[in-house]
Amino acid sequence: MSKIRIALIEDHDLTRVSIRTALLQKNDIEVVGEAANAVDGLKMLKVLQPDIAIVDIGLPDKDGIELTREVKSTNTEELSTKVLILTLRDNKEAVLAAFAAGADSYCMKDIKFDNLLEAVRVTYNGNAWIDPAIARIVLQQAQQNPQKSKSAFVETKTIAPNPDFAENLEEIEPYTLTERELEVLQLIVEGCSNAVIAERLYITVGTVKTHVRNILNKLCADDRTQAAVRALRSGLVG
Structure with a gap:
């Protein structure tokens, strides 16, 4: 090895x-x-x-x-x-x-x-x-000033392209997140737990988990933090 x-x-x-x-x-x-x-x-x-x-x-x-x-x-x-x-x-x-x-x-x-x-x-x-x-801190900054934060992450990709990350971004493009998944993703970016998301969207925690799992798959992310960062970098949320 x-x-x-x-x-x-x-x-x-x-x-x-x-x-x-x-x-x-x-x-x-x-x-x-x-x-x-x-x-x-x-x-x-x-x-x-x-x-x-x-x-x-x-x-x-x-x-x-x-x-x-x-x-x-x-x-x-x-x-x-x-x-x-x-x-x-x-x-x-x-x-x-x-x-x-x-x-x-x-x-x-x-x-x-x-x-x-x-x-x-x-x-x-x-x-x-x-x-x-x-x-x-990053996600809070993005909420307060989405254009500035988005440009910073885009600049990252421009200055120093990461082949693996760029490939993941390309994999995101063919997929379209549903309106509900985008709502869940926005709340993930805001740092909400599954329980809070369920309460805000008037759905069950089980349904939230299903949406989160679909979001992670579509964004090729291992966890919620990675999904949030990739969503910001790709401009899926503002």
Whole structure:
């Protein structure tokens, strides 16, 4: 079984060592390189071409978001490094800017180890993993300013096309969500539970579950958060 090759770009030594130690507990993960700043990090990524770069935003010489943009601009169809942002910044501006720069996933540094592993594996498989707290921020921003948020996600696809994600978007197009499914999807984006959706739409929880299952299938999404993000990126909801 091939290992997931990871490079760490983090300026705090203790944090970097902790992340490396945690990741190396798993046999399917290999930490192939480390850097404490953006300049060294970019050089390292060009040489090593890891599967995933775990990047901190607050680097000493250059913003991690700008580094993400540079990484994505140097990716090729044959060699493509995915970027997983791991940071303390949870403000809307940082989150949206990271995705606009081409970040594949976004995690907070207080993430549990099991969730970090999940984020790494989901990202490796070509899907976006977004910290639940961050997902709420993104979706709330989209509700407050849908055009701005939509353009940010569209920019992500333009600057750094993710072949797997682009393929998923193409798979969405032939399907048309029903009016009821769009209503359910809108409430998912707003963070409503199945029970709340059922109450709002005057249907049973079982019916909601059926709609959610159909939505996940049509959007090629693994869970509700991923469905919400893909809906925003593809413009299905505003």
